[in-house]
Amino acid sequence: MSDLVDAQLVPPATVVLVSGGSRGLGLAIVTDLLGRGLKVAAFARTVTPELEKLAAEHPDRVHVGSVDVTDQQASQAFVKEVEQRLGPIDGIVNNAAVGQDSLHVHTSTDGIARIIETNLTAPLQLTRFVVRRMFAKGLKGRIVNITSICAQRGFPGLVAYSATKGGMDAATRSLARELGGRVLANAVAPGFFASEMSAVLGQTQLDQIVRRTPTGHLTEPEEVVPVVRMLLCEQTNINGQVIVVDGAASI
Amino acid sequence: MNQLTRSQIRDLMEQVLKNQGKVLPDDDAADLREIGFRSLDFSELALRVEDETGEELNFDAPGLRRIATVGDVLDFLLQLQQQ
Numbered sequence: 527m528s529d530l531v532d533a534q535l536v537p538p539a540t541v542v543l544v545s546g547g548s549r550g551l552g553l554a555i556v557t558d559l560l561g562r563g564l565k566v567a568a569f570a571r572t573v574t575p576e577l578e579k580l581a582a583e584h585p586d587r588v589h590v591g592s593v594d595v596t597d598q599q600a601s602q603a604f605v606k607e608v609e610q611r612l613g614p615i616d617g618i619v620n621n622a623a624v625g626q627d628s629l630h631v632h633t634s635t636d637g638i639a640r641i642i643e644t645n646l647t648a649p650l651q652l653t654r655f656v657v658r659r660m661f662a663k664g665l666k667g668r669i670v671n672i673t674s675i676c677a678q679r680g681f682p683g684l685v686a687y688s689a690t691k692g693g694m695d696a697a698t699r700s701l702a703r704e705l706g707g708r709v710l711a712n713a714v715a716p717g718f719f720a721s722e723m724s725a726v727l728g729q730t731q732l733d734q735i736v737r738r739t740p741t742g743h744l745t746e747p748e749e750v751v752p753v754v755r756m757l758l759c760e761q762t763n764i765n766g767q768v769i770v771v772d773g774a775a776s777i
Numbered sequence: 778m779n780q781l782t783r784s785q786i787r788d789l790m791e792q793v794l795k796n797q798g799k800v801l802p803d804d805d806a807a808d809l810r811e812i813g814f815r816s817l818d819f820s821e822l823a824l825r826v827e828d829e830t831g832e833e834l835n836f837d838a839p840g841l842r843r844i845a846t847v848g849d850v851l852d853f854l855l856q857l858q859q860q
């Protein structure tokens with residue numbers, strides 16, 4: 527590549543903040559990035575023994591904390607702690623989210639507000655804060671939003687959840703435009719995978735999803751992780767995209 | 778809190794089915810699939826109960842998936858009212 531292009535490139539992320547890194551996909555992402563030598567900060571409302579263990583194993587490269595993503599003050603304080611311990615953040619994975627399994631008409635209005643606050647408002651606010659810090663330091667960076675196939679396909683019982691994921695997909699595209707190539711913004715939209723969030727699905731529903739999936743199995747977190755890593759670490763010119771990882775279940 | 782009795786809920790369930798030209802059997806063990814009572818019919822019934830009592834009955838879908846008989850519907854709604 528020419529020197530001019532080189533100067534415009536967004537380098538691989540080196541210090542990555544993963545929200546909801548205590549279990550499920552978030553924990554898998556944290557584990558993978560650490561395995562690749564990156565510095566990783568992760569938070570959730572409850573820090574699990576698995577996350578504690580990673581922190582103990584890599585004391586110089588991990589910072590963990592108990593933070594509610596909807597608490598802006600706490601989230602921002604955590605970001606500053608991370609900068610002090612690991613250095614400036616140049617990658618963020620918005621992974622923390624709450625699920626839903628209730629028909630829209632029978633979901634309380636408080637419940638709808640909580641889903642939107644956790645899955646849409648909070649990641650937008652956290653992204654805003656992290657990008658402000660990047661810009662203030664003249665840094666380039668990468669954003670990966672974990673959304674869902676629900677943003678593109680309809681599923682009963684997931685109305686508010688789907689709306690938040692669709693909102694994040696839309697925000698990803700506008701962020702990519704607005705950040706003018708200084709920050710690459712992409713989303714990864716997994717199909718259903720086994721986790722605490724999807725534990726509410728009945729066996730009949732899981733069997734149905736598998737039957738409709740050409741690759742014949744539910745997506746595994748381990749199949750999503752390489753895509754997240756690529757978006758954080760590889761030189762690809764992918765920007766403003768939503769990458770679906772669902773074995774073509776939705777095609 | 779104003780609560781409906783089991784028989785009042787049964788009457789409402791009968792109305793929901795009657796509007797669709799269907800009949801509610803007397804037997805509580807009757808299978809919902811056989812009488813054609815679907816999940817959105819359950820929603821309608823729950824909302825009719827709400828209308829009568831003036832209290833919202835919100836619930837998650839897994840509870841709904843366990844419902845298989847007329848008796849299950851009545852038990853579930855009685856239980857919801859008590860929450």
Ligand SMILES: NC(=O)c1ccc[n+]([C@@H]2O[C@H](COP(=O)([O-])OP(=O)(O)OC[C@H]3O[C@@H](n4cnc5c(N)ncnc54)[C@H](OP(=O)(O)O)[C@@H]3O)[C@@H](O)[C@H]2O)c1
Pocket residue numbers: 545546547548549550551552569570571572573593594595596620621622623624644672673674675715716717718719720721722723724
């Ligand atoms: N599972 C699926 O089938 C599926 C499919 C498509 C997309 N996704 C998406 O994949 C991502 C990960 O999902 P998962 O299945 O791994 O879920 P999960 O096992 O329920 O994990 C969710 C993570 O987010 C954290 N979290 C939730 N609310 C939070 C809050 N208010 N503040 C801080 N952290 C919070 C949780 O920790 P605490 O509860 O301790 O806070 C946990 O670490 C989510 O964005 C989800 O929407 C999941």
